[in-house]
Amino acid sequence: MNVTVTQADGSVPVTILHTHGDLDASSYKGLIAAAGTAFDGGARDILLDLSDTPYMSSSGLVALQSIAALARGETPPDPGAGWEAFHAIDRDREGGLQAHFKLLNPQPRVDRVLEMSGFKRFLEVYTDLEAAVASF
């Protein structure tokens, strides 16, 4: 899998990460790294374009949760530190729909994983690029 990055202007600048290929345990860290680089470069509103990603395992969900944390201005857990890092997530806070991280065009198998894992309840999903960009 590789990741390309483009920009779009809505009411705020939106950084679009386009994944190409399967998102699994071999590739999810690359996506987190790409999002981190974008954030360091000033990205604050992130749209993840999954049009060209036919497959995602739970490793991809780790990447999505990490990017969501990044977009909230938090330091995402280090995936290299093992699953224990995720167990340390602060539960003593409110949570809900992610305002600064959204998804575009998840393919059927990816969409099913998002549905089963409950991620779709908290991540807005768009099928139209313009509508997605305008939503930020």
Added chain:
Amino acid sequence: MAILRMCADPSQLKVIRDFVAKASRDLEMDDWIIPDVQLAVDEICSNVITHGYGGQGGQIEVIVEPIPDGVQIIVRDWGLAFDPQDVPVPRVDAPLELRSLGGLGLFLVRKLMDDVRFEFDGERGNSVTMVKRFQREGEGQ
């Protein structure tokens, strides 16, 4: 029956998924079953690679074989054993900020497969045996 033995490396997961798809088609499984089986095997193999072998390599074996009412898949490794009871059930109804991710892979496996059994043996290795039945849930009732 089809058997694949691979190096336990994340770069081999696609090879394992392709093997599972081909073995499933050779067994003339319905197309709707194949993605579920692929994902379940991927999740178990990812756990083996990351936790069982700690990312240090090793061997992983995948066996796909027909059973009278479905398909059985065995994933075998010779890494560290783990107790699936130690993996907390994920809170899939909780907001992302409030949930941990550990256990989502196993959660998906249990949702996708009809039967999942873990066995740990110091000499014969660890195995996860999964069964997917051909009849969809709710059919034939």
